[in-house]
Amino acid sequence: MERMIGTVVRGIRTPIINKGDILTDIVVDSVLKASQSEGFSIRDKDIVAVTESVVARAQGNYASVDDIAKDISSKFGEDTIGVVFPILSRNRFAICLRGIAKGAKKIVLMLSYPSDEMGNHIIEMDALDEKGINPWTDVLTESQFRQCFGYNKHTFTGVDYIDYYKSLVEEYGIECEIIFSNNAKTILNYTKSVLTCDVHSRLRTKKILKANGGEKVFNLEDILSTSMKGSGYNENYGLLGSNKATENSIKLFPRDCQKIVQEVQKILKEKTGKNVEVMIYGDGAFKDPVGKIWELADPVVSPAYTKGLEGTPNEVKLKYLADNHFAHLKGKELKEAISNYIENKEADLIGAMASQGTTPRRITDLLGSLCDLTSGSGDKGTPVVYIQGYFDNFTKA
Secondary structure, three states, X not given: OOOOOOOEEEEEOOOOOOOOOOHHHHHHHHHHHHHHHHXXXXXXXXXXXXXXXXHHHHHOOEEEHXXXXXXXXXXXXXXXXEEEOOOOOHHXXXXXXXXXXXXXXXXXXXXXXXXXXXXXXXXXXXXXXXXXXXXXXXXXXXXXXXXXXXXXXXXXOXXXXXXXXXXXXXXXXXXXXXXEOOOHHHHHHOOOEEEEOOOOOHHHHHHHHHHOOOOEEEEHHXXXXXXXXXXXXXXXXXXXXXXXXXXXXXXXXXXXXXXXXXXXXXXXXXXXXXXOEEEEEOOOOOEOOOOOOEOOOOOOOOOEEOHHHOOOOOOOOHXXXXXXXXXXXXXXXXXXXXXXXXXXXXXXXOOOHHHOOOOOOOHHHHHHHHHHXXXXXXXXXXXXXXXXXXXXXXXXX
16 A cells, blocks of 8 residues: 655653763663553654653753852853843743852843844834834833833733843842843943843854953853853853753753764664664754744754754655646656656755755754654653654655
């Protein structure tokens, strides 16, 4: 019978994973048990994806507000700290801000507007138009902002992040001045000591500040890049990719991920004889059309993956072939012609008309979005995702 199924994605349930657990064994055991219970076979080029959260949990990669404060104090001393372009998130930044505040003497908090880089809006663009304000040139104080726009709550969380972030800083008895600007250089009118908190534009922001008189300029990736007397850390990303654990602690992005994916691949090969690809994933990379939020708050979609997941797809557009090359064919003849075209396609289709619109993103970024949507961020209990048929095409029997 003709094969009728292409890619299949399964969320795999695992036990609750805690510090010290041998994650590689849990992942492999969960996949094999799912295979037995659901009746699917392990095949070459299948993919096992593990969410970064359980990797960090197994590693015990946590840090406290006090740990963050110690590192902030060691880098900035008694200086007023400019905290620039933070994302608006209770999960991603609130606990980090607590630690920054506890290690500071004064903070000037500079927010981008009308939204942060992830698309979390503090006001709508239409409101700027109505007031005649240009977000690329105009700098607003907190009082000017309130006079123009009043108080606005986030679409999903119902939080006024201006008040919320200010309250977190003032909890520690220090002054918090808030300004609004999209020009990184603005902060240098207030202080030469700056912590940049943007994620994907952080290197450019840091370069601009240093080139224009910034004296102590650090990124979030510089904070907790080493351990504070036994705390968790991440040598590559520091606080980037961290999540709230408790009101006084965060879970950091996991470390040593490459060893984990290679070990899972090795064990599965030993147990099944199949060469399965393995990756660790964080946030997917997609935009919500209602909230306008771009999901990717992690520094990368996948911090580690096996070699078979490198590169980008090399695909042709079936509808383009059907409408152009083989418009004169139908039924079996059309299928055979398209199948033959796919089997003999060029190894690199960049620029070819037949490949237009085929999303030339990295395979790991595409898979990360697929996995993030499958596992969810709530109570599904499926931190492992098993994917079959991803590398198949129309010709695969």
